[in-house]
Amino acid sequence: MRKLRAEQFGLTRKVDYGSPEQNETAARIVEAVRTEGDAALLRYTEQLDRVQVDAAGLRVTEEEIQAAYDRVDADFLTAIRQAAANIRAFHEKQLRQSWVDVQPDGTMLGQLLRPLKRVGVYVPGGKAAYPSSVLMNVIPAQVAGVPEIVMVTPPATGGKTGIDPYILVAAAEAGVKEMYRVGGAQAIAALAYGTETIPPVDKICGPGNIYVALAKRAVFGVVAIDSIAGPSEIVVLADETADPAYVAADLLSQAEHDEMASAILVTASEALADAVATEVEQQLSTLPREGTARQSIEGYGAILLAETMDEAIAAVNRMAPEHLEIMTAEPMTLLGRIENAGAIFVGPYSSEPVGDYFAGPNHILPTNGTARFSSPVNVDDFVKKSSLIYYSKDALMANGDQIIALARHEGLEAHARAIEIRLERER
Amino acid sequence: MRKLRAEQFGLTRKVDYGSPEQNETAARIVEAVRTEGDAALLRYTEQLDRVQVDAAGLRVTEEEIQAAYDRVDADFLTAIRQAAANIRAFHEKQLRQSWVDVQPDGTMLGQLLRPLKRVGVYVPGGKAAYPSSVLMNVIPAQVAGVPEIVMVTPPATGGKTGIDPYILVAAAEAGVKEMYRVGGAQAIAALAYGTETIPPVDKICGPGNIYVALAKRAVFGVVAIDSIAGPSEIVVLADETADPAYVAADLLSQAEHDEMASAILVTASEALADAVATEVEQQLSTLPREGTARQSIEGYGAILLAETMDEAIAAVNRMAPEHLEIMTAEPMTLLGRIENAGAIFVGPYSSEPVGDYFAGPNHILPTNGTARFSSPVNVDDFVKKSSLIYYSKDALMANGDQIIALARHEGLEAHARAIEIRLERER
Known part of the structure; x- marks a missing residue:
């Protein structure tokens, strides 16, 4: 890579x-x-x-x-x-x-x-x-x-x-x-x-x-x-405590999806970077979808070397990945610093397929950087809201004048009069 | 009208x-x-x-x-x-x-x-x-x-x-x-x-x-x-207990917005229909934005006569109005039957300008029938969600085989192997 x-x-x-x-x-x-x-x-x-x-x-x-x-x-x-x-x-x-x-x-x-x-x-x-x-x-x-x-x-x-x-x-x-x-x-x-x-x-x-x-x-x-999905992406944020074989396997599980899928490791550890590169090559050669995965890794895969974990986290937030895995010594302590990601997989046993198939959270996630402003498919996507406004007579009598002032300021006289006619008749 | x-x-x-x-x-x-x-x-x-x-x-x-x-x-x-x-x-x-x-x-x-x-x-x-x-x-x-x-x-x-x-x-x-x-x-x-x-x-x-x-x-x-707003709309659902002057004033407060605004009364009371038509004409002639309001009333305004309140409610739900006012004898009892409306104004004192300016609910509402599937602007529109998945070692060991079965069925071997490598090493 x-x-x-x-x-x-x-x-x-x-x-x-x-x-x-x-x-x-x-x-x-x-x-x-x-x-x-x-x-x-x-x-x-x-x-x-x-x-x-x-x-x-x-x-x-x-x-x-x-x-x-x-x-x-x-x-x-x-x-x-x-x-x-x-x-x-x-x-x-x-x-x-x-x-x-x-x-x-x-x-x-x-x-x-x-x-x-x-x-x-x-x-x-x-x-x-x-x-x-x-x-x-x-x-x-x-x-x-x-x-x-x-x-x-x-x-x-x-x-x-x-x-x-x-x-x-x-x-x-x-x-x-x-x-x-x-x-x-x-x-x-x-x-x-x-x-x-x-x-x-x-x-x-x-x-x-x-x-x-x-x-x-x-x-x-x-x-x-719903939103229109782009190619799938994974970013793995890892330190020297991560198992390179697990990291490589998870990167490849994205890469096999299609040639445009993106699999990226972000780390401040050069040793991990080298070990993962070796593992990716080894595991790749035994995959039935090797051709697809190889094109993905070559075209959109990368190992990003950061000077520090701070720099690594900043890179993750810029990318706003669809899937983020955190494999570091204390992954939960980093959670608050991840601003943008569709789904966050924490620790060595939360391999992405766990979420793709089984755990319960949705696998339809914002792609292509849209995790900056959008969310996994969820129940709210199928719910509509209606506002309910019941104003009592007392409330209208108390606040009517202010409503009239705002309506008149905007030049909407019929709005003002709809309130005024009630004040005149019932005050 | x-x-x-x-x-x-x-x-x-x-x-x-x-x-x-x-x-x-x-x-x-x-x-x-x-x-x-x-x-x-x-x-x-x-x-x-x-x-x-x-x-x-x-x-x-x-x-x-x-x-x-x-x-x-x-x-x-x-x-x-x-x-x-x-x-x-x-x-x-x-x-x-x-x-x-x-x-x-x-x-x-x-x-x-x-x-x-x-x-x-x-x-x-x-x-x-x-x-x-x-x-x-x-x-x-x-x-x-x-x-x-x-x-x-x-x-x-x-x-x-x-x-x-x-x-x-x-x-x-x-x-x-x-x-x-x-x-x-x-x-x-x-x-x-x-x-x-x-x-x-x-x-x-x-x-x-x-x-x-x-x-x-x-x-x-x-x-x-955000969604792209169409012209503003009001539907008033009323019975013979409604004050025709209030109904007319509220219809006109929409009509003055622009020539394409829509103001519609739905009622099963012919007496109310006639009284509102008269009131609209009277109030219209004194409005500063009479020209705009008249074009709106003539082009997109209507009084819909229903045989029964059931039929009236069905018409409201088909229209899915941006604003709905309910002025009936017991308006709260109808609330559960209103399926589609951006904001619902209940009773004679909940004139639409109350919500446009002052009460607190948002006045940016779904137009053009989109209340069937969308909502007033609300806090959720500015919040993004990320899924959190922390799978324990125990959980992975217990469920790994089922995850592998699903992945293999979909022909995604690298997904299966990302789980399998962990089971092999740590089971």
Whole structure:
């Protein structure tokens, strides 16, 4: 791995907004589904996914879901059920209550918190279809209380209408009852605007290819969308007490994701830096996805050498990594100094896959430096707030004049009069 | 006002994404400021705002802020201070704590909640400059604990560098210490990318013209942005016990905002409908902004007649209004049935200006039906979360095999090995 000085290093890759042609294609598909409904949905499914299906066949049947259970192996089912239980338990701790503040003059002010009514989860097809991601998108919505959660996913097998049984089982275990075999920009448009077969949703989540991302961007405002994920990143902050083999293994677990994934060690220990570089090379050569991992390590991997731990921490905060592992002598003592990171894995046993699959916290995290201002997927993402304002007669009589003064200052006379008419009649 | 049947009525106006030319202009300005910094910022300020200012003159001085205090009247100062105190008190109740769940096997999982570091608030110039909106954007960020809050606003007076003293005083009262006289797409670009004079921020809030909105859209992902506000809306849900004069006055307080504002009464009482229509006409004719209010009422105003209160409530939920007033015999009993509304004003004394200026809840609310999935501006908008994952050795040894099973199923061998190497060495 290349070694760089930590002091100036930042991690910012450009956000991919697609080419003008890609944007045009996504917009055309969205518009067709918006105006033509099912007809366009089926046409694009035939054209792009090379699968013929009629409107009645879009919805995945109860029988298919049952059949999927017969095809997944028992170990998988046990593990995904435990993972789902852990994810549910962690997200349930995030649940919040509506509240109201009752004041002595009778006034009541508060926030009503309610779940969104209907949420659509996009699950990509092919090798990017991860059962764990289905859990991570669906369970927070379910914990929030969203009554209708619908999954869309493209038919996975060329020419056939089938869907990966592991995806179906993960969705069913997470509690999804409504699933459609449709993908791409056309599926996003169907979720946003609704068709004869698929009722519209309030929010769309889940990753997809560039056309899915551009379609989500195009329907933003009509529905809510989640953030658009960039390539995955890990930063390991370590000192001489860290095991170089563990550090290397964790870096490689990111690097195997894709060629643009980024795996970075930040350390003030040159000895650790050298040992990790050696370990990475050794472990890399035995990986089934060696090619992908090697391209990632060469293109976006690095060992950043800092003069001091302070400088190392500053580099971490500048990068605002999606995943941060801390493997130092006393990792908990550094926690307060980490300003920006999506998920923080503390100590030698908190290897990133622990969080990717199992522990409970969400694995959908802010990428590309956005941990500066955004958060892991969480229950709040599926809750909307309404302000509650009950002003008593006493309160209005006492404060009306000040409200009138502010309204008149802004030149909004009708605002002033809406208060004044009440003061005149009832004071 | 036109009377319509409530049963089918929905309220959706198209989101304005600007013309291709407007998008190109905004993109060109953003790119120039990104690459040239202050030079482009000053050039566009001269070209678009017709104000000459050098880099050293961009920042509003302490003396200007003091001078502004001498120019605002005492009633305004008293009222804005009380409003600020009320807004602060309401938002302080929203503050949440980081939490950690400590499990018997030593595992600790949690969420760290921290404020964003630096937030930029855009305040439009001219007649759209509302001191109340300055409070509504700044105070939630301040309550969240954001240490650096910066305001940008265009020089307000043609050819002069001055800024409306009421805006300066509102910002100072809300606690802003850093203000720049710069507006338009160039100000948004400066906040997103930073220039020699203006350091970059993590999030940009506040309304502006179409170029400001398009520039915010263009920098989305580099920084966070707030939602893009549409025209203002009010729906009044009322029965025969409501005072038609109050209803009419409240409808008009929305209508005066702009020609595209929407003011709608929903009722099952034909008598109330007729009385409100008469009152609206009477009150309208005496308003200083009669022209604007009349266009709004004629273009986007309506009285929706429902057969029953159930049908009326269904219509409200379909519209998902920004502001909802409930003036019925027992308004609190209807609260649970209102699914979608930005702010809910309950009873005859909770006239909308109470919330616009004074009570404490935020007046920046989801418009255009987006209350289905989004919320008033609140403290959470300025807080980011990081997941905390500390897995103990015991926990890893107990659960490692399940994590490996899930990773191998997804074909991510390096993920599996990152766990396996620890199990092999330490089990």
